Amino acid sequence: MTDTLERKRTRSVEVEALAVILVLLVIFRESISGFIDGAALQTWITVFVSVLVQAVPFLVFGVLLSAVIAVFVPRSFWARALPRHPALAVPAASVAGVVLPGCECGAVPIAGSLIRRGVTPAAALAFLLAAPAINPIVLTATAVAFPGNPEMVLARGLASLVVAVLMGWLWLRLGKTEWIRLPHRHDEGASKGRAFWSACRHDVVHAGGFLVVGAAAAATINVVVPEAWLQTLAADPVLSVLALAVLAVLLSICSEADAFVAASLSQFSLTSRLVFLVVGPMVDLKLISMQAGVFGRGFAVRFAPATFVVAVLAAVGAGAVLL
C-alpha cells in the first residue's frame, strides 16, 4: 500500500515539475532569447531543429507500423513462416525484415519475442540487423536524402542484407545460446488497443529521445567542426570510412533519420557515407544498451563488435562495386 502511495507521489511530481519549468521558461522567454543571439548558436539550433523536423514523420510512421505489426500480427506467425532448417531460416528472416518497417529500437524487442516464441536465435538476430536497415520507410528516406544518387539505396539495402545473413550464419557456427538471457515480460494480456498505444508511446518517447541526442551531436559536428578539418579527414579514403563508422556508433541516430544526417556530411565520399548508413542501424550506443537490456550483457559485448567489423567490410565492398 505504501508502495502504491509512493508511486503516486513521484508520478505527480514529474508532471508538476515539468509544468513549473515550462511556465518559468515562457515567463523568461525574452532574456533566454537574448542569450542565444550568437550567430553560431542560432545556426546550431536551426540545424538541430531541422534534423529533427525532417526525421519526425519517418519516426512516427515507423513506430505506428511497427506497433501495428507487434500487436496485431501474432508472434507465432513468424515461427510458422520461417523455414525449419536454421541455415535457410537466416536469409529468410533477413528478407522478412524488408516487409517489417520500423527503426532499430523497435526491432530489438521484436527479435527478443521471436526467440521467446521458438525462432532460432540466428534467424532472429539476422532479422534484428536487417529489419531497421532495409525496410521500405528507411530506403525511401535514403532515396529522399540522396536525390542525385539512387544507387545509394541499392547499395545500402544489399550491404545491410549481406551483413545480416553473414552475422546469422556466424552465430550458427560460433554463437552459444547461454549468452542470451531474456528478461520476463509483464505486458501480456493487455487489450489490443491499449497495447498498441502503449507500444507507440514507448517507442516514440524512447527512439525520439535518442534522436534528439543524435540531432544535437550532428548539429554540433555541423557547426563546431571546421569545414577545412572535415575536408582533411574526408580526403583520406581510409580515415573517412573509419571516422564515419565511429560517428555512426556515437551518434546513435534512428535508421529512419540517419540518411538525412549522412546527406549533410557532404564533404565525405559516398562510400564512407554508405558505411555510416550500414553501421548505424546495426551497431550504435543506444542499440548496444538496448541489446544488453533485452538479451543480456554477455551477448552485447560479443555481438556488437563483431557486427561492427562485418558491417564496415560489407559496406566498403558494396561501395567499391556499386558507387
Place this chain on the structure above:
Amino acid sequence: MNRQAQAVVLFLFGGAILKASLTDLYLRYVKEGLRPFLIAAGAALVLSAIMTIWYDLRAQPSDDGDDHGHAHHEPRVGWFLILPVLALLLVAPPALGSYTAGQSGTVQINAESDYPPLPAGDPAVIGLLDYASRAIYDDGRSLDGRRVRMTGFVSTGDDGVPMLARIVVSCCAADGRPIKVGLTGGPLVDVPAGTWLQVTGRYTAQRGKDPVNQADIAYVEVEQWQPVDPPKQQYE
C-alpha cells in the same frame, strides 16, 4: 519517466510539430513537400498522447503495475524531447543565412548538358544556382544580351567583396550549403551582410574564388539593386 509525463511530452512535441507545419515556420528547416507528412505526424503524436492519458484514466488500479514493474523499460531519455519543443516554440531559430554563407564554401555546381533559353521578360528572373551554372559551364552563352534579376542576401568575403548568396537545401537545413555570386560594378553595395537584395544586372566574364573552398564564383555586372523583404521560401 512515468506515463503521464511521457504523455505530456508527446503532446508538447506533437503540438510543436503541428504549429511549425501549419504556419510557415517549417520552411526554415525542411522542404515544402514534407508539410502533409509533418501535419500527419504531429497529429499522430498528439493522438497517442491523448490515448495514453485516456487508457491511464480508465485503468483499473490493479493494472497499474503493467508499466511500473521494470524500471529499465521506462525511457528516461524521453525527457530530451522537451528540447526541440522549446527550440520550436520559444526560440524558433531563423533560416540559415549569412553566417553559414561565410563559414561554408559555395556549393559545387553541376554542369547541365543543355541550357534552355532564359525565361521570358526583361529582366529575366532566375535563381542564383541557375545563373552560376550558366555562367561557369556555358560561359554565359544563354545569358548573352539579357538582363537578369536575382534575389538573395548579402555575404561579404574576406576581401570585402560583396556577394549575393542563397542557401541551397537538398533535403533539410542540415545539408544547407551557400551558392554565391559576386557583385561588380553599379552602385556601391553598402548594406550589412545578411540584408536581402533584389539585384538587376548583366552577365560578365569575371570570375572569383570562394575563400573557403576555392571553388569558382561567377560574377554579375550590377545595374541596380534594392533591399527587399526576405522571401517566404528562403532556400533555393
